Amino acid sequence: MRISKLFGKTLREVPSEAETVSHQLLLRTGMISQVAAGVYSYLPLGWRVFKKIENIIRDEMNKAGGQELRMPALQPLELWQKTGRDLAFGKGLFTLSDRRERKLALGPTHEEVITQMVSHNVQSYRDLPKLLYHIQTKFRDEPRPRGGLMRVREFTMKDLYSFDVDEAGLDQSYKKMLQAYQNIYTRCGLPSLVVEADSGAIGGKDSHEFMVIAESGEDEIIYCDSCQYAANVDKAQSIKEKIENGEPLPLEEVATPGMYTIDEVSNFLKVPQSHTLKVVFYVADGKFVIAVIRGDLEINEVKLKNTLHCFDLRMATEPEVIEAGIVAGSASPVGISGFKIVADESVTSGTNFVAGANKPDTHLKNVNYPRDFKADTMGDIARAQPGERCPRCDGRLSSTHGIEIGHVFKLGTFLSEKLGALFTDEKGVSHPMVMGCYGIGLGRLLAAIIEKHHDDKGIIWPLTIAPYHIYLCPLLREGSRVLEVAEKLYAECEAAELEALFDDRNESPGVKFNDADLLGIPLRVTISPRTLETNSVEVKWRSQKESELVPLEGITTRLTELISQGLSRLSDLV
Numbered sequence: 001m002r003i004s005k006l007f008g009k010t011l012r013e014v015p016s017e018a019e020t021v022s023h024q025l026l027l028r029t030g031m032i033s034q035v036a037a038g039v040y041s042y043l044p045l046g047w048r049v050f051k052k053i054e055n056i057i058r059d060e061m062n063k064a065g066g067q068e069l070r071m072p073a074l075q076p077l078e079l080w081q082k083t084g085r086d087l088a089f090g091k092g093l094f095t096l097s098d099r100r101e102r103k104l105a106l107g108p109t110h111e112e113v114i115t116q117m118v119s120h121n122v123q124s125y126r127d128l129p130k131l132l133y134h135i136q137t138k139f140r141d142e143p144r145p146r147g148g149l150m151r152v153r154e155f156t157m158k159d160l161y162s163f164d165v166d167e168a169g170l171d172q173s174y175k176k177m178l179q180a181y182q183n184i185y186t187r188c189g190l191p192s193l194v195v196e197a198d199s200g201a202i203g204g205k206d207s208h209e210f211m212v213i214a215e216s217g218e219d220e221i222i223y224c225d226s227c228q229y230a231a232n233v234d235k236a237q238s239i240k241e242k243i244e245n246g247e248p249l250p251l252e253e254v255a256t257p258g259m260y261t262i263d264e265v266s267n268f269l270k271v272p273q274s275h276t277l278k279v280v281f282y283v284a285d286g287k288f289v290i291a292v293i294r295g296d297l298e299i300n301e302v303k304l305k306n307t308l309h310c311f312d313l314r315m316a317t318e319p320e321v322i323e324a325g326i327v328a329g330s331a332s333p334v335g336i337s338g339f340k341i342v343a344d345e346s347v348t349s350g351t352n353f354v355a356g357a358n359k360p361d362t363h364l365k366n367v368n369y370p371r372d373f374k375a376d377t378m379g380d381i382a383r384a385q386p387g388e389r390c391p392r393c394d395g396r397l398s399s400t401h402g403i404e405i406g407h408v409f410k411l412g413t414f415l416s417e418k419l420g421a422l423f424t425d426e427k428g429v430s431h432p433m434v435m436g437c438y439g440i441g442l443g444r445l446l447a448a449i450i451e452k453h454h455d456d457k458g459i460i461w462p463l464t465i466a467p468y469h470i471y472l473c474p475l476l477r478e479g480s481r482v483l484e485v486a487e488k489l490y491a492e493c494e495a496a497e498l499e500a501l502f503d504d505r506n507e508s509p510g511v512k513f514n515d516a517d518l519l520g521i522p523l524r525v526t527i528s529p530r531t532l533e534t535n536s537v538e539v540k541w542r543s544q545k546e547s548e549l550v551p552l553e554g555i556t557t558r559l560t561e562l563i564s565q566g567l568s569r570l571s572d573l574v
């Protein structure tokens with residue numbers, strides 16, 4: 001490809017709207033272009049990278065026994081209502097009406113469609129297992145699209161769905177996918193970490209995410225320094241240490257004038273925060289809820305939402321708290337009625353807690369569970385924090401940030417039951433199929449690769465997914481034969497099916513080198529009057545500082561060798 005003909009321009013300036021490195025570099029290299037919030041076009045260079053990632057994913061899915069198929073983006077809303085997941089996705093689901101006022105959804109995922117299709121095509125245990133996948137555009141109405149390709153509203157996903165006769169079969173399929181995913185990331189040059197995850201709106205029980213560790217990642221990962229335990233903070237657990245505070249004593253009111261926060265109350269009464277109880281007010285599916293947790297811990301709203309089994313959860317507003325007749329700053333689960341109380345299990349981890357008294361400027365000492373209050377629901381709603389003890393071993397937990405680049409779920413039978421995806425076993429008895437689903441967002445993966453592979457000059461593409469392998473860079477000077485040699489070399493590269501981007505522009509060496517670095521093409525081949533003095537070209541890897549002079553004679557053979565060695569280095573790791 002000649003750069004003079006290439007559609008898409010490089011930008012010198014960092015676009016002000018872009019916060020993450022990948023977003024900045026994708027815009028500066030002219031690889032993507034924004035159409036609306038969270039909606040992007042891919043330009044030719046970006047699209048080449050995209051297609052290479054797609055092919056790696058397709059290859060690994062096929063090797064794992066997956067069969068590719070195609071499903072529509074337009075789906076009857078009725079199908080979503082059958083499984084109840086229209087409510088689980090809530091406002092994230094794009095819906096529309098057709099000319100006959102029939103309700104449709106733009107698929108954010110395709111479990112409903114595929115499960116229904118499988119129910120029509122599979123009847124016997126002999127037809128199972130099945131691994132079916134597609135690579136396709138999906139839609140989610142994200143509340144806050146951001147980070148360029150990181151969080152978008154229209155995106156391409158590879159989703160594979162597995163159908164098995166039992167849990168053991170599902171375990172096998174799940175294992176195959178975990179391995180295939182690891183292969184995909186290795187081939188894309190991305191080191192990944194598997195962490196336990198929350199299933200969210202998809203549903204099901206076990207779920208894992210693949211993470212790339214990165215400062216810019218919006219997910220927090222809690223992991224153990226001593227064992228393999230690692231989990232998304234929305235799923236992570238920790239040991240809540242027992243608080244030694246003596247035998248339960250009688251309740252006692254104390255005056256706490258002007259003390260509202262846990263911090264103020266614990267300082268004023270000279271008790272550690274772990275000896276206090278904190279209440280937080282929420283509205284869950286329209287109902288006022290009081291959440292109680294030990295004062296030194298924080299509530300994780302995803303865990304709270306799962307414990308409450310609700311679709312919609314938010315903090316209560318100040319007017320709502322006042323309307324509920326609650327004395328903010330001194331609110332207490334003790335003696336309150338008419339509201340649902342959800343408690344973190346940490347309220348049972350000690351005795352004689354300090355809590356509010358539901359009276360202005362007053363708190364209660366010696367609050368004990370369940371003597372003084374009862375919870376309608378109890379569970380683990382606490383945010384695991386670094387420094388706490390690991391739930392698996394005696395180690396300490398740490399925290400880091402990551403970008404989620406894949407998510408796999410053991411769905412079980414809840415969808416197959418609702419949609420009638422049944423099979424008959426050897427004895428003719430009917431059972432629901434046991435399902436799993438396995439997703440990778442391609443654009444997100446592309447952005448994550450840039451987050452991991454760049455420097456202050458630009459992108460450093462891994463060879464496997466680079467838009468082109470070679471940046472052919474003639475430094476033109478009047479009266480020299482540089483252009484003539486470069487044209488000939490470019491023609492030879494084309495003939496040898498080498499992927500070369502030919503910088504045939506009449507620009508200065510500085511401009512050309514800057515663009516070569518910015519675009520991140522792995523091999524730069526420079527032809528200048530100086531290299532021609534020895535009938536050679538300068539060959540330099542984008543990822544390395546050193547360059548070498550390579551004779552022009554047999555140059556395409558040498559370049560082919562370098563590229564195939566580079567490519568096999570990544571696939572050898574698989």
Ligand SMILES: [Zn+2]
Nearest residue numbers: 224227390393
């Ligand atoms: Zn551990």
